Each structure stands twice: as structure tokens, then as C-alpha cells.
Amino acid sequence: MSTHSQQAVDWFLRLRSEGCTEADRAAFQSWLSADPDHRKEFTEVRSMWGGMDKVLARPFPELEACLALPPRPASSLAGGLTSLGRWLTWSPANQFIPALLALVLVAGGWWLWEALSVQTAIYETAVGEQKTVTLADGSRLDLNTGTRVTTAFSSRRRSIELLQGEAAFTVVHxxxxxxxxxxxGRHILDIGTQFVVHQHQNRIDVTVTQGSVLISRDEKAGSSSSGExxxxxxxHRLRYVVGGQDDGGVIALDPTESHRSTAWRDGKLxxxxxxxxxxxxxxxxxWPGQIVIDAPNLADVKVQGVFNVRQLDQFFTTLPRILPVEVSRRSPQYILITARHSGSSN
Known part of the structure; x- marks a missing residue:
């Protein structure tokens, strides 16, 4: 440990002691102002202890009061070191310094290890592509067309963010x-589940096919009684607007609708x-291009059928057989749907 690091730890312990006086705080300010490295080293020690305060439930108002004091001139550094040395010489708390130093270093090492141990990944599919991924914990991730997700797995949590598209999750609880x-803007917590999340423009659909999930605006929410x-x-399905309110609330799905909403996992529409x-x-x-309906009166015509997402030409050839429409290909990817002319046949 460097001299500055040792001094930072010593000051930290002194400021936390019950015997810390205004003179000590003033001397600390002088030491803090004497060298930019002093503040850097002290901030690191304070940061490590900050996480421990959450565990020990012990606040540190003395430090906040001390840091709030105006900087002292560097010429007072000698007095600051003298005050620190005097405390280290006589303080009965000295016997705890090795243990406290070890605790700080171990805690800091634990948090550093926790941060470095997070495994992140990005999974995505192109338009028309579907992909199945087995995650590190054994959970299954099915990506539908045009989807992008990020994952961050640590020893304590598994976090996934759906950036666009649609994904189905079969979770190993x-x-x-x-x-x-x-x-x-919402967080979906697994409670032993299979569920699908679909983001389309500014709308999110969450459909649960097995088990249940807890949906909350607060990522740390742990029960249905917290917030919203x-x-x-x-x-059941919940639809909501990105960053906004529910759009229709919770909807109970009949078996047919539930199957239809997840049929894409089997390559079906x-x-x-x-x-x-x-x-x-x-x-x-x-479709990698664009499909356009060129007759407004056709928009409400009803369609019924099962189509393969990997053979979409089947959709284009079937439409004229079941509806009063004509389908023309203006370019390899541009499809135009128009009303059938009078006298035209299938």
C-alpha cells in the first residue's frame, strides 16, 4: 500500500472515531487540499466503505460534515500530519486498524470481483431470421425476426433487456x-415461467404461456404490492405503451389466441x-422488402390461414385464391396488393 493510501485509510478511521474533533476535521481538510492524489485515494477508500455501510447500516455523517468544510491552504499540511500521527500514537482504536483494513480490502475486492464477473452478451436477428439461444444458466431464449437483446449475468442476478423485436423466454428458475x-420502461420478473415479450414501435405486449411473472416499473420491486x-x-397478456400507461390492461386469452401468439416459435403465422x-x-x-396494400377498401377484408415464415411466397400466392385481390411483384422485394379487376379470374 502506498504512503498516500495508508494516510487515506488512517484519516478515514480517525474521522469515524468518536474522538474526532473539529481540529481533526480542519487538519484533514489541510491534508486533503495538499495533493490531488490525497483526495483520489481518500475517495477510493470512502467508496469501498460506502457499500459496507449499506450492510452494516452505519451512516457516516462525520465525513460529510468534514468534506463540506472549505479547503485549507497546503501550508497547513504539516499540522494535519502531526494531528494524524498523534491520534495513531495514542488512540485505543489502533488495535482494530489491521482488522478494519482487511475488511475494507476484502470488501473492495469482493465488489470488484462481482463487477468483473458479470457476463454480458448481445443477441440479435436480421429481418426474416429466427434464432434459439441456450443461456449460461440453461434458460432458453427464442428470438423472432428483427430482434435485439442484451444479457448481463452475475452470481446474484440475471438481467436481459429487449431493445427491439420479440423474444420468448423459457426460464430455469x-x-x-x-x-x-x-x-x-418496465421490468418483468420471472416466477418460474415461459413468457413472450414483443416490442412493436411504442407498444409492448407481455404474454405468459406458463407460470407467472411480476411486471413493475421498479426493477427492485419484489411483490405485487409495490407501486404499480x-x-x-x-x-394472460398485458399491453402497455413504452414509458407510459397500460393499453387495455390485463387480457385473458383463449387457448387459440394464446397458441397463435407463440406460433412463430414453430415458424408459423x-x-x-x-x-x-x-x-x-x-x-x-x-419480409426483407415492403408489402403495400394499394386499395384502402381492402384493409378490413378478413384473412384466415396458416403460413410458413420461411416460405412467404406461399402467402402471396394464396391471397388471390381466398380474397378478391391481385398480388404483383414490382421488384424482388416490393409486393403490391390491389383490388381484383372486374372479370379477372384466379
Whole structure:
């Protein structure tokens, strides 16, 4: 340990002692002002102890009062060191210095190890691509088209952020290590679960297919009684606006709708009487180009069928057979849907 580091620890212990006087605080200010390295070393010691205060539930008002004093001239440094040396010579607390130093160093090392041990990763898919990832804890992550997530796993928590797109989570529950997904300003805490989170523009859909999740604005919320938290059970969906309020609240899904919302995991798109505009919007998520409906009166026409996301040409060839439309390819990726002309046949 360097001389400055040793002095910083000594001052720290002195300021925490019951015998610390105004003269000691003034001398400390002189020492602090004498060299920029003094403040740097002292800040590091204080930072390490700050986390320990949370564990020991012991505040440090003496230090705050001391740091609030105006800087003293560097010429007073000798007096500061004399005061410090005098305290170290006679103080009965000296017998605890080795133990306290060890505690500070061990605690600092633990927090440093904790920070360095966080494993981070980024997973993403291109338009039309789907991917399954087995995470380090054994949990399964299914990424739908155009999705991007980040993960940060440590010994105490597993955190995932959905930046865009849609992902399904099959979580290996660990009672001593939480699993949280953040999306659109809210946090989804696993309670032994399979669930899907879909972010589309400014809307988030959370659908639980097994178990339950706790959804909260506060990442540290631990129960449904905290703030605006809500427990979402299997077979239910919560829709909310990014950074805003719920959009429709909790919705109970019938088995057909629940299956439809997760069919993409099997490479399927299921349309059961949905508007053509909605069907095209969904297919556009997987299509590398653009699909356009060129007749407003077609938007509300109902579509029914099951389509393979890896064979979207099937969707384009099927539409004219089941609806009064024509589908034309203006370029390899640009698809135009228009009303069928009178007299045209399938």
C-alpha cells in the first residue's frame, strides 16, 4: 500500500472515531487540499466503505460534515500530519486498524470481483431470421425476426433487456438469482415461467404461456404490492405503451389466441379472421422488402390461414385464391396488393 493510501485509510478511521474533533476535521481538510492524489485515494477508500455501510447500516455523517468544510491552504499540511500521527500514537482504536483494513480490502475486492464477473452478451436477428439461444444458466431464449437483446449475468442476478423485436423466454428458475427482462420502461420478473415479450414501435405486449411473472416499473420491486406492479398469470397478456400507461390492461386469452401468439416459435403465422391490413403488417416483419396494400377498401377484408415464415411466397400466392385481390411483384422485394379487376379470374 502506498504512503498516500495508508494516510487515506488512517484519516478515514480517525474521522469515524468518536474522538474526532473539529481540529481533526480542519487538519484533514489541510491534508486533503495538499495533493490531488490525497483526495483520489481518500475517495477510493470512502467508496469501498460506502457499500459496507449499506450492510452494516452505519451512516457516516462525520465525513460529510468534514468534506463540506472549505479547503485549507497546503501550508497547513504539516499540522494535519502531526494531528494524524498523534491520534495513531495514542488512540485505543489502533488495535482494530489491521482488522478494519482487511475488511475494507476484502470488501473492495469482493465488489470488484462481482463487477468483473458479470457476463454480458448481445443477441440479435436480421429481418426474416429466427434464432434459439441456450443461456449460461440453461434458460432458453427464442428470438423472432428483427430482434435485439442484451444479457448481463452475475452470481446474484440475471438481467436481459429487449431493445427491439420479440423474444420468448423459457426460464430455469433459481431462488437465489433473479431473472428479469426489461422492456419499454418496465421490468418483468420471472416466477418460474415461459413468457413472450414483443416490442412493436411504442407498444409492448407481455404474454405468459406458463407460470407467472411480476411486471413493475421498479426493477427492485419484489411483490405485487409495490407501486404499480402486477402479477401476470399463464394465459394472460398485458399491453402497455413504452414509458407510459397500460393499453387495455390485463387480457385473458383463449387457448387459440394464446397458441397463435407463440406460433412463430414453430415458424408459423396463424391468421384467424384478422384484417388484411394486420396480416400484411405481420408478414412485413419477416419480409426483407415492403408489402403495400394499394386499395384502402381492402384493409378490413378478413384473412384466415396458416403460413410458413420461411416460405412467404406461399402467402402471396394464396391471397388471390381466398380474397378478391391481385398480388404483383414490382421488384424482388416490393409486393403490391390491389383490388381484383372486374372479370379477372384466379
Amino acid at each position: 433459481q431462488s437465489d438469482r433473479s431473472f428479469t427482462v426489461s422492456a419499454g 406492479s402486477v402479477v401476470l398469470e399463464a394465459g 396463424i391468421f384467424s379472421g384478422v384484417r388484411l391490413a394486420e396480416a400484411v403488417q405481420e408478414v412485413n416483419r419477416y
